[in-house]
Amino acid sequence: MLSRRAYIQSMGAMLAATRLQAATDPDFEAYSDAGKEKFLLTGKVVSAEEIGHGVTRPVKVRLQLGSVAHAASIQVVDKDLPDFFGTDGTRVPSRDSWRYNVAAYRVDRLLGLKMVAVAVQRAYQGKAAAYSWWVDKVMFEEAERIKKDIAPPDPEAFDRQRRLARVFDELIINIDRNYGNLLICEDWRLALIDHSRAFNAFHGIRNKDNLTHCSRALLESMKSLTGRSVGDATGAYLTGSERDALLSRRDRIVEFFQDRIREKGEENVLFG
Numbered sequence: 001m002l003s004r005r006a007y008i009q010s011m012g013a014m015l016a017a018t019r020l021q022a023a024t025d026p027d028f029e030a031y032s033d034a035g036k037e038k039f040l041l042t043g044k045v046v047s048a049e050e051i052g053h054g055v056t057r058p059v060k061v062r063l064q065l066g067s068v069a070h071a072a073s074i075q076v077v078d079k080d081l082p083d084f085f086g087t088d089g090t091r092v093p094s095r096d097s098w099r100y101n102v103a104a105y106r107v108d109r110l111l112g113l114k115m116v117a118v119a120v121q122r123a124y125q126g127k128a129a130a131y132s133w134w135v136d137k138v139m140f141e142e143a144e145r146i147k148k149d150i151a152p153p154d155p156e157a158f159d160r161q162r163r164l165a166r167v168f169d170e171l172i173i174n175i176d177r178n179y180g181n182l183l184i185c186e187d188w189r190l191a192l193i194d195h196s197r198a199f200n201a202f203h204g205i206r207n208k209d210n211l212t213h214c215s216r217a218l219l220e221s222m223k224s225l226t227g228r229s230v231g232d233a234t235g236a237y238l239t240g241s242e243r244d245a246l247l248s249r250r251d252r253i254v255e256f257f258q259d260r261i262r263e264k265g266e267e268n269v270l271f272g
Contacts, residue, residue, distance in 0.1 A: 029136060037120050039070060040133060073131070081197065084202055090203075094175070103199055106234050110221075115164070138183045154188070172246065173245075175206070
């Protein structure tokens with residue numbers, strides 16, 4: 001049983017938290033990427049808890065900057081994985097690393113997709129880590145949508161988002177996409193999180209079955225990627241061999257879609 005003093009202290013803390021929440025609930029959807037990056041980089045960590053979800057054991061923290069509070073996901077994982085084997089028998093080293101979350105965010109923005117949660121590098125408990133913006137206004141994960149058989153209000157628009165996500169995952173060779181890291185927001189926008197098992201140095205297409213359709217904008221954005229633009233965007237978050245492999249996969253994905261366009265007609269392959 002709580003003592004009177006402990007009870008009063010706990011009630012005071014609850015009331016203070018309630019007042020803080022009421023006073024610091026801005027429209028985070030209006031935040032720019034730069035604004036979110038600043039928040040992630042400079043916000044004070046005021047609480048932390050294990051998410052209890054995901055093999056990399058991410059931590060959810062509450063950050064406070066001035067009078068504003070928001071959550072972030074932190075990953076510190078950085079370890080070798082079993083080698084990756086391509087369909088052609090190629091064997092390449094593979095890692096599970098926090099830095100790929102930052103690289104995925106930066107490549108996403110380079111392509112103009114804006115589907116990946118903002119992520120930055122910042123130390124956590126003395127270790128290098130990725131702090132990712134806790135996605136706002138999430139209704140549920142794709143896993144829950146499928147389990148409950150919830151139909152999107154615009155099935156075609158939602159399906160196009162999923163197709164774009166599949167193309168992106170093939171480009172960055174994300175071997176760990178699952179229905180738990182596809183988030184569906186209140187406006188039925190799809191948000192992509194957790195890319196720590198991407199960007200190995202395999203040069204081929206991992207799974208051509210994921211490349212059914214693509215938007216014209218994404219195809220043109222992929223074509224425009226250069227070694228310099230990718231290097232400037234990803235910096236030290238990708239090694240030289242990882243960047244070279246990304247561009248090599250880009251070449252093969254673009255060629256794949258161009259072949260499909262010749263076979264099926266542009267209207268049956270591209271949208272938007």
